[in-house]
Amino acid sequence: MKTFALDFYKDFHCIMGDCKHSCCIGWEIDIDPETAEYYKNTPGDFGKRLCENIDFHEEGGTFCLCENERCPFLNEKGLCDIIINLGEEALSQVCDDHPRFRNFFESRTEIGIGLCCEAAAKLLIDKKSPATLEVIDDDGEETELSEEAEFFALRKKVFSALQNREKPFGDRISEILKTCSARLPEKDFSVWAKIYKKLERLDESWTDVLEKIENSPELPKDFDETSAEQLLWYFLFRHLSEAPFDGRLSERAAFAVLSFYMTEKAAEQVGIYEAARLYSSEIEYSDENIEILLDIISEEV
Ligand code: SF4
Known part of the structure; x- marks a missing residue:
């Protein structure tokens, strides 16, 4: 099966601290079960901080938002303390994926980037050549x-x-x-x-x-x-x-x-x-x- 993505997909980068409307503010952010388990068992002071700021439940967990609905791990510089302390690979699926979205079909998957992200919106709107999709993965199976x-x-x-x-x-x-x-x-x-x-x-x-x-x-x-x-x-x-x-x-x-x-x-x-x-x-x-x-x-x- 093939996976298609927008032709400018690889040019997308989160602008982190320069983002005026961070996706880490104002949204309820869920944590998948595997990552929630990892956070729960993280040792040391940062592990303690994770446990104090996550509501763990059957479906994994949810970050307990702070005042102004900020993610508790979004620091004053607009950077993510989870990435700083544990590396990007420690992000939960939602955090790692956003603002990407997927169109799932039986015969293919397509990946786009949501305009709720100002960096994605700018990339799309400034594009001069006609938008198109390109294959970014192919396991060789045809449906x-x-x-x-x-x-x-x-x-x-x-x-x-x-x-x-x-x-x-x-x-x-x-x-x-x-x-x-x-x-x-x-x-x-x-x-x-x-x-x-x-x-x-x-x-x-x-x-x-x-x-x-x-x-x-x-x-x-x-x-x-x-x-x-x-x-x-x-x-x-x-x-x-x-x-x-x-x-x-x-x-x-x-x-x-x-x-x-x-x-x-x-x-x-x-x-x-x-x-x-x-x-x-x-x-x-x-x-x-x-x-x-x-x-x-x-x-x-
Ligand atoms: S909205 Fe986009 S640019 Fe801003 S923090 Fe989220 S992913 Fe990064």
Whole structure:
């Protein structure tokens, strides 16, 4: 089976102490059972500190967040004390993996990098050449599944439509929606902002952005088409991948387009990098928020 990754995957590096919105703040961080066991049995003063700051339970453990919801091992310089004391190999699976995500299929695995990370967002948005996937691992075993092959063929058409730089951007979006038999509900962006305001929230600065969008109902304009292409490619790549399993291809395509527009609307307030980071953290990491938006899309088209 092959493993594919974004063509810029290997260029990603955590910027650690320079990160303004560390993923070690504000999120509940779980520890897999094997790593939890290792932490529990770590000797010395650092082992004691691990035991005092982890809630161990049946499924492994969870870091007990400090004030301001910081991971207890994130030091004042923005560096990880677990890496400093025990080395990178001592990280739990979630810490080691984040912000990478995986699309699992029967016949392949695909790896992407989530935009909730500002370093990942910058890497994607600054990319000039069309995004693509490349094979990073191949165990030689082939699994041919016709349903998945159909999905990959359709997705290829969607990506080709998006990356056809000869065409105006609006036409490319229309072609993507047509290819997926999808349509966005007819709502202006002030209505969408009101809907997004009712969703689960992590950061109140997202509320401020949505309040400004409420007063700006028109389609986003004046965006850079190359970064817009990368952004929409990412949303399609990430969210269409569930379609072979839940059958919601058209809703997911519409959701990807809506996510793109909402991020560009947010970018009018806070700039494109921060808009991508905020949108991804607020929406993409909440299954509940995604489900609500998919349901609204399916009810109204
Ligand atoms: S959000 Fe990204 S750059 Fe920031 S600490 Fe996490 S992985 Fe590193």
